[in-house]
Amino acid sequence: MLTRPDVAIVGAGPVGLAIAWRCASRGLRVTVHDPAPGSGASHVAAGMLSPVAEAYFGEHELTGLLAESAARWPRFAADLAEAAGADVGYRADGTLVVGLTADDLAEARRLWSYQRGLGLPITPLRPSELRDREPALAPRVRGGAVAPGDHQVDPRRLVSALRAAAGRAGAVLNPARVGALSEVDAKVTVVAAGCGAAALTGLPVRPVKGQVLRLRAPGRGAPDFRHVIRGYADGESIYLVPRDSGEVVVGATVEERADTEVTAGAVLRLLRAAVDLVPELAEYDLVEATAGLRPGTPDNAPIIGRLPGRPGVLVATGHHRHGIVLTPVTADLVTELIVTGEPDPLLAPFTPDRFGKEPRWN
Amino acid sequence: MLTRPDVAIVGAGPVGLAIAWRCASRGLRVTVHDPAPGSGASHVAAGMLSPVAEAYFGEHELTGLLAESAARWPRFAADLAEAAGADVGYRADGTLVVGLTADDLAEARRLWSYQRGLGLPITPLRPSELRDREPALAPRVRGGAVAPGDHQVDPRRLVSALRAAAGRAGAVLNPARVGALSEVDAKVTVVAAGCGAAALTGLPVRPVKGQVLRLRAPGRGAPDFRHVIRGYADGESIYLVPRDSGEVVVGATVEERADTEVTAGAVLRLLRAAVDLVPELAEYDLVEATAGLRPGTPDNAPIIGRLPGRPGVLVATGHHRHGIVLTPVTADLVTELIVTGEPDPLLAPFTPDRFGKEPRWN
Numbered sequence: 001m002l003t004r005p006d007v008a009i010v011g012a013g014p015v016g017l018a019i020a021w022r023c024a025s026r027g028l029r030v031t032v033h034d035p036a037p038g039s040g041a042s043h044v045a046a047g048m049l050s051p052v053a054e055a056y057f058g059e060h061e062l063t064g065l066l067a068e069s070a071a072r073w074p075r076f077a078a079d080l081a082e083a084a085g086a087d088v089g090y091r092a093d094g095t096l097v098v099g100l101t102a103d104d105l106a107e108a109r110r111l112w113s114y115q116r117g118l119g120l121p122i123t124p125l126r127p128s129e130l131r132d133r134e135p136a137l138a139p140r141v142r143g144g145a146v147a148p149g150d151h152q153v154d155p156r157r158l159v160s161a162l163r164a165a166a167g168r169a170g171a172v173l174n175p176a177r178v179g180a181l182s183e184v185d186a187k188v189t190v191v192a193a194g195c196g197a198a199a200l201t202g203l204p205v206r207p208v209k210g211q212v213l214r215l216r217a218p219g220r221g222a223p224d225f226r227h228v229i230r231g232y233a234d235g236e237s238i239y240l241v242p243r244d245s246g247e248v249v250v251g252a253t254v255e256e257r258a259d260t261e262v263t264a265g266a267v268l269r270l271l272r273a274a275v276d277l278v279p280e281l282a283e284y285d286l287v288e289a290t291a292g293l294r295p296g297t298p299d300n301a302p303i304i305g306r307l308p309g310r311p312g313v314l315v316a317t318g319h320h321r322h323g324i325v326l327t328p329v330t331a332d333l334v335t336e337l338i339v340t341g342e343p344d345p346l347l348a349p350f351t352p353d354r355f356g357k358e359p360r361w362n
Numbered sequence: 363m364l365t366r367p368d369v370a371i372v373g374a375g376p377v378g379l380a381i382a383w384r385c386a387s388r389g390l391r392v393t394v395h396d397p398a399p400g401s402g403a404s405h406v407a408a409g410m411l412s413p414v415a416e417a418y419f420g421e422h423e424l425t426g427l428l429a430e431s432a433a434r435w436p437r438f439a440a441d442l443a444e445a446a447g448a449d450v451g452y453r454a455d456g457t458l459v460v461g462l463t464a465d466d467l468a469e470a471r472r473l474w475s476y477q478r479g480l481g482l483p484i485t486p487l488r489p490s491e492l493r494d495r496e497p498a499l500a501p502r503v504r505g506g507a508v509a510p511g512d513h514q515v516d517p518r519r520l521v522s523a524l525r526a527a528a529g530r531a532g533a534v535l536n537p538a539r540v541g542a543l544s545e546v547d548a549k550v551t552v553v554a555a556g557c558g559a560a561a562l563t564g565l566p567v568r569p570v571k572g573q574v575l576r577l578r579a580p581g582r583g584a585p586d587f588r589h590v591i592r593g594y595a596d597g598e599s600i601y602l603v604p605r606d607s608g609e610v611v612v613g614a615t616v617e618e619r620a621d622t623e624v625t626a627g628a629v630l631r632l633l634r635a636a637v638d639l640v641p642e643l644a645e646y647d648l649v650e651a652t653a654g655l656r657p658g659t660p661d662n663a664p665i666i667g668r669l670p671g672r673p674g675v676l677v678a679t680g681h682h683r684h685g686i687v688l689t690p691v692t693a694d695l696v697t698e699l700i701v702t703g704e705p706d707p708l709l710a711p712f713t714p715d716r717f718g719k720e721p722r723w724n
Contacts (some may be wrong), residue, residue: 265644271630282627
């Protein structure tokens with residue numbers, strides 16, 4: 001009989017693996033349960049770290065958590081690279097937010113005005129300044145702004161590095177599916193199962209489908225643009241994330257559906273907007289089209305903390321569109337909660353009991 | 363030591379396999395050489411049998427051969443189904459040729475007027491007649507015509523059935539690449555290697571890249587339209603081929619390139635035209651995007667007959683966009699040439715020596 005672990009983590013996505021790494025590094029015995037590590041939302045995700053461009057109306061507390069986690073990313077990436085012996089593709093080239101038509105620009109401006117009102121670092125640019133920064137942008141792009149603090153990381157390399165780091169720190173992977181929490185035996189169980197958390201905990205986590213394309217620059221060189229580009233194009237909101245490898249991630253649809261089929265209409269809309277904003281992308285290879293399921297919540301904010309009515313069970317899910325940027329702060333705060341027994345005040349707006357003292361589902 | 367075969371065929375695409383089947387059925391000992399049967403142009407091809415809609419200006423002799431081969435298809439398909447014990451998806455629902463805009467319709471009309479002038483069966487339809495036949499067409503489609511004799515077959519099922527039929531008739535597959543004709547030992551060698559024929563024979567066969575998508579109706583039912591639809595949409599010429607399985611093939615680009623990468627721009631153009639013509643396709647799954655290389659020739663016609671200066675070597679290649687429709691007549695005429703030693707007069711316009719008595723390449 002093996003020793004009962006201190007911490008059992010259900011789900012080997014970035015959040016679960018980062019908690020495993022941090023806990024194991026603190027000397028805890030950790031087991032992570034997942035039949036297919038890194039095969040969930042993170043496999044599809046683009047990896048934008050966008051505390052500013054993702055600061056939306058009415059999500060003040062989430063905006064604060066995004067900023068806190070983004071601030072932790074440089075150190076997190078450096079620590080992880082050292083622990084794993086592998087780089088995660090952290091790039092600090094900044095993000096351009098652009099509008100193709102006058103209507104698109106008005107929409108973009110409405111949001112960045114709100115963001116500037118919060119004191120967040122986003123600066124409008126004249127069209128000539130925009131094109132100086134990224135000559136690859138289409139001449140008809142009407143205008144934009146730069147968010148220099150909105151960076152990027154490669155989620156697939158992140159998962160790979162976290163697996164290595166967690167393993168080196170002593171965490172053990174059990175490649176099995178957990179159908180119910182009663183199957184897991186540990187002092188503390190952390191449910192970091194993305195959309196799977198709904199069935200395990202009864203919390204109101206629902207799948208939000210996202211379709212994403214991966215292009216590759218011809219000749220395998222790096223893309224001709226360095227910034228992450230978030231664009232509004234004829235009413236379509238998309239992002240383009242260039243990587244040193246030549247990859248450009250084009251995303252993403254936001255659909256209230258639970259299937260993972262790639263549809264012709266979604267690919268058409270993504271490609272049309274991408275090529276309208278950066279015409280040279282038409283010459284790129286289309287190497288992948290995938291769909292994933294983000295774990296959404298009623299208020300779009302993550303669910304992090306103790307599960308009501310289930311002593312010894314913590315939850316870290318519901319990260320929706322923000323799983324990659326929120327990985328460091330989630331891992332840090334959950335680890336502190338496990339080690340000290342005290343929740344950090346930062347967690348207060350995100351506890352599971354905001355949906356009722358006992359989960360209403362299940 | 364094995365017996366020297368009567369016929370060695372280089373290339374196990376539809377043309378090579380059909381020749382193998384026909385020759386083996388006549389009692390000849392046949393070996394087919396190909397490391398990857400059916401992996402060439404036929405794997406990407408849509409399988410339209412379009413003697414009428416593919417009758418272009420200035421290709422009179424080719425048009426005649428297309429009509430001859432299309433006329434042989436029903437019997438060929440029936441014989442093959444019996445010999446192979448497998449169906450090849452032959453469907454006689456006919457083809458609609460449509461134009462999205464007034465300009466597109468003018469372009470389509472110019473071609474079908476030429477085709478009608480040749481006496482070919484293509485009949486203009488009023489928009490209401492068009493929509494009666496295919497309600498799935500977009501309301502903004504301006505007009506079209508029907509070519510009831512332009513049918514379809516499934517090229518992948520064709521290859522599979524031909525392999526079975528050839529094998530049952532006694533033909534042997536050698537899964538090896540032939541680098542030079544001197545490697546092959548047989549009384550007669552037939553080069554049916556598609557684009558690979560250029561290096562083997564010196565004939566002017568060049569790769570013409572085509573990109574093709576495969577969609578699938580949601581729920582796996584059959585598509586809501588039965589006709590093959592050939593459309594002009596904002597200057598883009600595409601086709602939509604519906605299959606009973608729920609598959610819809612959307613093609614194809616025609617590019618003077620030799621790579622087989624799928625590009626973002628081509629996928630965008632194909633999807634845009636497809637959804638403009640049949641809006642419900644936006645809801646279909648995108649299940650495959652592939653690129654293949656058609657064997658093109660200087661006059662767009664196939665090369666069938668004796669290779670000048672190389673006794674015992676026959677050629678059957680250069681079928682370009684017409685490999686599937688031309689499979690029956692090519693197989694019949696090459697088999698007759700092998701068995702009788704006399705070329706059918708139908709072959710006269712397509713002999714290899716029209717590019718010079720001795721190949722100028724190689």
